[in-house]
Amino acid sequence: MPRSHEILFRTLADPTRRALFERLCRDGDQTVGALTAQAGVSQPAVSKHLAVLKQAGLVRDRHEGRQTHYSAELDALAPLTDWTNQMTGFWQSRFDALEDLLTRMDQ
């Protein structure tokens, strides 16, 4: 699988992080305070998770006065949903590996 998948999977593997991302997808733009109120973890923990999500391109932040608002970047999920491109690339690379193996089987 391409590297972009690994990053997305790793980022969303944490349940708290996944819940934050899902909430942003469902409810739209949110402040850190509003997210913390429902996350069940401390604000520094929420901020840390948001930083990881941002690094993976899954969320975007916007400063408004003293508040930071976060929103979900749905386009970042494209590698997971653009199925045809994803699988074509996957199988092309598997065909390469298969040919390598067949050559080695001769020896």
Place this chain on the structure above:
Amino acid sequence: MNETSAETRSVVVEREIPHPPEKIWRALTQPHLIEEWLMKNDFKPVVDHHFSFRADWGAVECQVLEVEPHKTLSYTWDGLGLQSVVTWTLIPTSTGTQLRMEQTGFLPDQKQAYFGAKAGWPRFFTALEKLLERHE
């Protein structure tokens, strides 16, 4: 599967390979060989056999649909909320084999999930979560 709500897509990869069908068949059906080019697996060339492919990014659940030695092999391929069927076809040529892989997928609600429709998300994340749990 409700055809009106499901989207069907197909991926075809085809290549002329300078090896005979019998040899390619071994690479497609023997678990230790499959692992070398595809993924870890508990495959058996037996119709209805349930097996899975496992990699560090997750797992794919499969079931064998069709086995015609040296000619055709087909199995279901379910992962990340999509159901699909992978079919291998081997046609002998003067220099080796024309190897064809066709994967046909059904993507219920996948498009809605992408665009964030409320109905699509929970299902998308349930599928993602299942995959990630296996990954952890």
